[in-house]
Amino acid sequence: MIEQKYIQTAIDYKKNVAGKFVLVEGAKLKQRIDGQRFAVTRKIDGHMQVVFYVDGQVFMLNASGKERASGLKCLDAFAEAVKAAGLKQAIIAAELYLPRDGGRPRCGDVQAALADDAKRDQLALAPFDIIELDGEAWKAEHYADTHNKLCTIFQNEQVKPVQMRNASSNDEVQQIYEEWVEGEGAEGLVVHSESPIVWKVKTRHTIDAAVIGYTTAERGIRDLMFAVRRPDGLFQMFALGSTGMTDEDRADIAKRLSEKHVESQYVLSDSRGIAYQMVKPELVFEISVLELVARGNDDKIKMNPLLKYDEAQGWLMESTTPGVSVLGITLERERTDKQPNETDVRISQLTDICPFEEPEGGKAELAKSELLERHVYKKVSGEKVMLHKFLLWKTNKEQSGRYPAYIIYHTDFSSSRKELIKRDMLYSNDEQQIRDLLAAEIADNIKKGWEEIK
Numbered sequence: 001m002i003e004q005k006y007i008q009t010a011i012d013y014k015k016n017v018a019g020k021f022v023l024v025e026g027a028k029l030k031q032r033i034d035g036q037r038f039a040v041t042r043k044i045d046g047h048m049q050v051v052f053y054v055d056g057q058v059f060m061l062n063a064s065g066k067e068r069a070s071g072l073k074c075l076d077a078f079a080e081a082v083k084a085a086g087l088k089q090a091i092i093a094a095e096l097y098l099p100r101d102g103g104r105p106r107c108g109d110v111q112a113a114l115a116d117d118a119k120r121d122q123l124a125l126a127p128f129d130i131i132e133l134d135g136e137a138w139k140a141e142h143y144a145d146t147h148n149k150l151c152t153i154f155q156n157e158q159v160k161p162v163q164m165r166n167a168s169s170n171d172e173v174q175q176i177y178e179e180w181v182e183g184e185g186a187e188g189l190v191v192h193s194e195s196p197i198v199w200k201v202k203t204r205h206t207i208d209a210a211v212i213g214y215t216t217a218e219r220g221i222r223d224l225m226f227a228v229r230r231p232d233g234l235f236q237m238f239a240l241g242s243t244g245m246t247d248e249d250r251a252d253i254a255k256r257l258s259e260k261h262v263e264s265q266y267v268l269s270d271s272r273g274i275a276y277q278m279v280k281p282e283l284v285f286e287i288s289v290l291e292l293v294a295r296g297n298d299d300k301i302k303m304n305p306l307l308k309y310d311e312a313q314g315w316l317m318e319s320t321t322p323g324v325s326v327l328g329i330t331l332e333r334e335r336t337d338k339q340p341n342e343t344d345v346r347i348s349q350l351t352d353i354c355p356f357e358e359p360e361g362g363k364a365e366l367a368k369s370e371l372l373e374r375h376v377y378k379k380v381s382g383e384k385v386m387l388h389k390f391l392l393w394k395t396n397k398e399q400s401g402r403y404p405a406y407i408i409y410h411t412d413f414s415s416s417r418k419e420l421i422k423r424d425m426l427y428s429n430d431e432q433q434i435r436d437l438l439a440a441e442i443a444d445n446i447k448k449g450w451e452e453i454k
Contacts, residue, residue, distance in 0.1 A: 002059065002061070002067060006052055006054070006061065006065075006091075007061060007065035008065065009050060009091060009131065010050040010061035010062065010063065010064075010065045011063065011064065011065045013050055013063075013093060013129075013131060014048065014050075014063035014297055014298075014299075015063075015297065017093075017129070018048060018063075018093065018129075018297075019063075019297040020198075021190065021198045021199065021200040022197055022198065022199050022200065023199075023200050023202065023290055023291060023327055023328055024191075024199045024200065024201045024202075025201075025202070025203075025204055025290055025328065026177050026181060026182075026188075026201055026202060026203045026204070027204065029170070029173060029174055029177055029201055030170040030171070030173075030174055032199070033170060033173065033191055033193070033199050033201075034170070034193070034195075035193030035194055035195060036168060036169075036193075036194065037142065037144075037166070037168060037193060037194055038166065038167040038168070038169075038172070038173050038191055038192065038193050039142065039143040039144040039147060039164055039165075039166060039167075039191075039192040039193075040164065040165050040166075040167055040173055040176050040189055040190070040191050040192075041128060041147070041162045041163065041164045041189065041190045041191075041192075042162055042163040042164075042180055042186050042189065043162075043186065043187045043188040043189055043190050043200065043202075044095040044097050044104075044105055044126050044162060044187065045097070045104060045105050045106055045107050045187040046095040046096050046097030046098075046105055046107055046110055046126070047062065047068075047095070047096045047097070047107060047110045047111075047295070047299070048062070048063060048093065048094075048095060048096075048299075049061065049062055049068075049093075049094055049095070049096045049125070050062075050091060050092070050093055050094075050131065051075070051078055051090075051091070051092045051093075051094050051125065051127075052090075052091050053078065053079055053082045053083075053087070053089060053090045053091075054089055055089075056079075058075045058076070058078055058079040058082075059075070060075065060094075060096070062299040063297055063298055063299040064298050064299045064300065066299070068114070069096075069114050069120075072120060072121070072123055073120075073121045073123075073158060074096075074123050074124050074125045074158040074159055075125075077125075077156045077158045077159045078092075078094075078125060078154070078159045080156075081153055081154045081155070081156055081159055082153065085152065085153045087133060087134055087153070088134055089132065089133070089134050089135055090130075090132065090133055090134075090153075091130075091131040091132040091133075092127045092129070092130055092131065092150075093127070093128055093129035093130075093131060094125040094126055094127040094128060094159075095125070095126040095128060095162070096110055096123060096124075096125055097109070097110060097123070097124060097125075097126060098110055098112075098113045098119065098122060098123055098124070099122065099124055103185070104184075104185050104186055104187060106355055107294055107295065107354070107355070107357070108294065108354075108355030108356065108357060108358075109355075110123070111357055111358055112358070115358075123158075124157070124158045124159070124160070125158065125159045125160075126160060126161065126162045127150045127153075127154055127159065127160075127161045127162070128150070128161065128162045128190075129146060130146055130149060130150065142192070142194065143192035143198075144164070144166060144192075147161060147162075147164045162190075173189075173191060173201075176189065177189055177201060181201075181202075181203055182203070187202070188200060188201050188202035188203070189201040189202075202290050202291055203290075204288045204289065204290055204328070204330075205288060205289055205290075205292070205353050206286055206287070206288045206332065207228070207286070207287055207288070207289065207349045207350065208284055208285070208286050208287075208335055208338055208344055208345050208349065209226035209227060209228055209238075209239065209284065209285060209287055209345055209349075210226065210227050210228070210229065210235065210281045210283070210284055210340035210345045211224050211225065211226060211257070211279065211281070211282075211283040211284070211285060212225050212226070212227045212235060212237065212278060212279060212281050212307070212309075212315070213225035213264075213268070213276035213277060213278045213279060214253075214254070214257050214276060214277055214279065215270045215272075215274055215275075215276050215277070216254050216277075219247050219250045219251065220247070220249075220250030220251035220252070220253065220254035220255075221242055221245060221249070221250040221251075221253050221254045221257075222242065222270065223240050223241055223242050223270060223276075224240070224241065224242055224253075224285070224331070225237060225239075225240055225268070225276050225278075226238065226239040226240070226241075226285070226287060227281070227307065227345070228345050228346065228347045228349060228350060229340065229341065229342050229345050229346060229347060230306075230342070230347045231342055231346075231347075233308075233342065234306050234307065234308055234318055235281065235306075235307045235308070235309060236304050236305070236306055236307075236321065236323055236347055237266075237304055237305045237307060238304050238323055238324055238325070238326065238350065239287065239289070239325075239326045239329055240270075240329075241287070241326075241329035241330075241331065242331060243329060243330045243331065244330040244331040244332065245331055249331075253283075256283070257277075257279050257283070260279040260280040260282060261277055261278070261279060262278055262279060262280050262314035262315065263278075263313060263314035263315070264278035264314050264315035265314075265315060265316050265317040265424070265425050265426055265427060266278065266305055266307055266315050266316075266317045266427055267426060267427055267428045267433065267434075267437065268305075268428075269428075269430055269433055273430070273432075273433065275433065278314065278315045280309075281309055281340040282340065283334065283340075284334070284335040284336075284338040284339065284340055284344060284345060285331055285332070285333070285334055285335060286331075286332040286333050286334075286335050287329055287330065287331055287332060288329070288330045288332050289326040289327065289328055289329050289330075290327050290328030291326065291327040291328060292324040292325075292326055292327075292350060292353050292354035293324055293325050293326075293327065293354070294322070294323075294324050294354050294355065294356055294357045295357060296325070301322050301357045302322070302323055302324050302325050302357075303320040303321065303322060303323060304320065304321055304322075304323030304324070305317065305320055306318040306319050306320060306321045317404075317425070317427050320403070320404075321356075322356040322357050322358065323350070323356055324350055324354050324356065367396035367397060368396065369393050369394065369395050369396060369397070370393065370394040370396060371391060371392070371393055371394075372392045372393065372394050372406075373390070373391070373392040373438065374389075374390070374391055374392075375388075375389070375390040375442060375452065376388070376389045376390075376452065376453040377389075377445075377446050377450045377451065377452050377453065378450070378451050378453050379449050379450045379451065381449075383415070383416075384414070384415055384416045385413075385414075385415040386413065386414045386415070387411070387412075387413040387414075388410070388411070388412055388413075388442075388445050388446060388450070389410070389411040389413075390408065390409075390410050390438060390441060390442060391408070391409040391410075392406065392407075392408055392434065392435070392438050393406065393407045393408075393409065394406055394431075395407060398429060404427040404428060404429055405428070405429040405430075405431070405434075406427070406428050406429070406430075406431060406434035407425060407426070407427055407434075408425060408426040408427075408434060408437060408438050408441065409423070409424075409425055410423065410424045410425070410426075410441055410445075411423055412424070412445070426441070
């Protein structure tokens with residue numbers, strides 16, 4: 001069993017060090033970074049791990065402090081290198097990745113390789129930082145010293161430090177960016193200087209996406225909700241934002257969207273606790289993003305809502321699915337020449353940049369749902385019998401990433417109606433919001449003459 005102190009070390013490193021890199025757009029690199037001595041490393045698109053060599057044993061933990069794999073050849077090579085360097089203990093931050101011939105590694109390749117015995121042995125480690133050596137916290141005046149030390153320890157092809165170049169000016173950093181990122185297709189750069197700030201430099205990507213919801217503020221639009229479309233016609237919501245809109249844009253789009261309101265099972269609130277108003281999917285915007293992330297800082301797979309649009313019922317919640325979150329979103333322009341169909345707002349715009357992760361492992365046993373509230377109302381008018389039943393469930397499954405935290409299940413029965421039973425569901429991850437929605441549902445449907453059945 002792995003000791004808690006090692007688990008905490010992995011969690012703290014991602015939270016306090018790697019998770020605080022400053023994201024910079026490549027086109028603005030020269031304006032955003034400063035210094036006189038730079039150490040520039042090539043960013044590898046893999047899975048960040050903290051690798052431990054302790055008491056003759058080697059293991060690696062992800063940003064959540066979990067051991068995702070053992071028995072890998074690259075781990076054996078790591079242990080051999082540490083021993084050969086005369087070290088009794090080492091804690092090293094490294095990127096776990098699958099090398100590709102003729103192309104850069106992709107984060108999605110790692111999970112696929114871990115599940116494939118034929119590919120597991122091809123996985124490699126790229127050390128990029130030192131946390132401890134022989135029980136002493138590593139300290140260096142400049143990152144270049146850290147990289148030099150890594151190069152003296154690790155020289156095996158399966159455990160090779162990230163590529164690094166020195167630069168003495170912003171212009172030289174720009175040249176490296178143009179060579180590695182624009183020329184060779186690298187994911188990005190990590191730039192260290194004399195200051196404690198570490199910059200992560202990436203290129204900007206453009207995506208055409210459908211607008212499916214919005215919130216407002218005094219000037220008009222506060223944020224728009226964006227989705228792309230899968231080949232099966234379902235919409236995958238992946239981004240929120242409004243940066244780049246002028247005040248005139250905000251007022252104009254708010255007015256136009258106010259005429260497109262529809263009902264929705266899916267409910268999402270902004271930071272003020274105000275729910276997004278869902279709309280008919282008609283508007284398409286070109287947005288740009290600096291980064292798409294398939295895993296969070298906690299190493300959990302990013303999950304996106306999967307929605308179906310129905311002309312009569314509005315937005316229906318299908319499920320959640322592995323997807324991405326975005327960083328550095330900017331609205332570039334409205335695409336009046338595009339439609340929210342499977343071609344113009346296709347999901348491959350995302351997967352071509354950042355392949356989605358596959359859920360790990362088999363089917364885990366999920367916690368049982370808990371019924372929080374049950375309300376049943378009855379009304380009789382002659383031979384006509386009507387019933388409304390409202391159930392509020394706490395799923396206890398939200399950590400799986402496949403279920404919302406709360407669900408309202410509403411059953412509407414009428415003996416005189418052609419469609420005897422109508423069913424509806426509402427979802428939310430916020431308890432206060434779901435209780436407010438339940439109260440509103442009851443108020444909308446239960447008027448005079450209804451009797452609550454206990």
